[in-house]
Amino acid sequence: MSESLVVPTMAEMLAEGKQPEVLFWVGCAGSFDDRAKKITKAFVRILNRTNVSFAVLGTEESCTGDPAKRAGNEFLFQMQAMMNIEVLNAYEAKKIVTACPHCFNTLKNEYPELGGQYDVIHHTEFLKGLIDDGRLTVEGGQFKGKRITFHDPCYLGRANKVYEAPRDLIQKLDVELVEMKRSKANGLCCGAGGAQMFKDAEPGDKEINVERTEDALEVKPDIIAAGCPFCNTMLTDGIKHQEKEASVKVMDIAELIANAQDL
């Protein structure tokens, strides 16, 4: 754990005349949110261990504009998008990996029309690819035999039909993958999407993340796996609300893999 992370930036790569295999889009949550930063680091540890040539934009990265767009501010979204596209195109980025389904969806689906054409993949798909190529091997390690349930992030699952990659990764850990009653296309939102993360919920009977956490707790998991920093926060809050933080953990798939490998 103590070994320091190697995180080259695109600028540094360019100075050396190199082009990385993949650009890691960290995202605002992954850069600034204390919980999400752990996911970022776990993913980087895996990239370092598997010698994947990657780079980040670092201080040249900016919000993709997803929360602005979904809040209805198309101006702000397009300004962000065009600025980011200018930077990405200047570095001739081709393949982008990100651990945030919101960045993933926006870069993948909404940037092309504005001049940003990239091959965008979610980190669960990327990790799956590493395993398929034999570059990464995973064994259960500390998770062997645990009950794990996966919460489908809306912007990964329903929005882009990525359902299997995260599940395949979980199954590599010799664990018992249990499905919630609402999963895959029928999954329930964590409550954070559509810019809800940044505002109070409208009046109702219940918070959405509490409802979703109940779904998860119903299958009695040891770990709730997530593939989105926002879902992670919402479910962690839900677990605290139910006072289950001692017995149930919420972890990103990158963290599961990194921890199983003792990285």
Next chain:
Amino acid sequence: MSYLDNILFAILLIVGFGFFARSVKKIIRNINLGVDVDRKDNSKARWKNMAMIALGQSKMVRRPVAGILHIFVYVGFIIINIELLEIIIDGLFGTHRIFAPYLGVVYDVLIASFEILALLVLVAVIVFWIRRNIVRLKRFINPDLKGFPKSDANYILYFEMVLMTLFLLMNATDLHLQNVPGGFSHFHKAGSFPVSQFIAPIFNGMSNELVMLLCEAFWWLHIVGILIFMNYLYFSKHLHILLAFPNTYFANLNPEGQFDNLESVTKEVKLMMDPNADPFAAAPVDENAAPAKFGASDVQDLNWVQLLNAYTCTECGRCTSSCPANQTGKKLSPRKIMMDTRDRLQEVGNNIDANKGVFVPDNKTLLNDYITAEELWACTSCNACVEECPVNISPLSIIMDMRRYLVMEQSAAPMSLNAMMTNIENNGAPWQYSQQDRLNWKNEN
């Protein structure tokens, strides 16, 4: 004298179809009040969507009970239209079971299958009625389904019960008269009646003339009922039996997470970011350009597919019952978004009709008078409603267009969202952190 029936029948048909054509014209006119959007590309994928979803009912069966019962009613409806063709020819030319001599055994099979389907429809419709009125499934008693929409659903069920019963009674009397020893009138033996043969015995004690009278009465009530039902569609959620087909054809083919980029905004942003643009230059004048309005506050600002969606909505409530906001007690109901859109569109259409083809402002809009900002802000954009809809309606696209209006035209976002947007503008992140600190995580423990 003997032609009186046929003439009366022809008049009925002309009136029935005439009124129906007028309704169809109005619907098309109203849908065209929407903004244009290109949904004519990729016709192969569109035909496939229509075949799978509308014709093949693939999304209906995701809820198996309702799905299978719905298939009974749907197949019954399609197949019985063949019988209707015979009824129309018989009615116009005074013939009786005109197809029978030509089709022979096939005719028997056809009639038998109509009968079985009629029975299945009857069973399905009764179960539907029970689910709505006795079991009271949550999505059918939600507060957004009150008043006419609630009665509408039951009227449709009653209509179908009556029509199917009349169809079976008509066949039963016919069968009875076919079996009168020595033959009666023009009732020759034709068809096979696996269901109505069990109804036929109730006519046993009656005179042939009375049964004949009943038979004609059932026949007339059946066809008149169908004509009335057809004209009721315009006022009803039942319009989906026609519009489900174009609606699935023109549905969005992009990934659900891909929201459209507003082109009018792109132009302005490009100009803003172009270092060579002269900031003081007058905007190029386009004579035909309508004053740009961002987002939607009324039905005319929505696109025609969204308006077609509104007419197609069957108010089944699968969207609402899967909506995370609705399930946790918030005011948002995707079904209500669609119903409101249709109600407002109808109101605008009536306004145009009443004012000789022009819309006279009525100081009302879809936003506020029908849909409140509170409903719009409760949406998590999770696409559950879009995924659930058996006919690919997108309530989410309407919600997003109305949010755009609130934010870009009225600056009426909730305070906390304004703070988030200010942060993105100033720091490139929704939180108040400096962009220069974006890589700090690298060296933190």
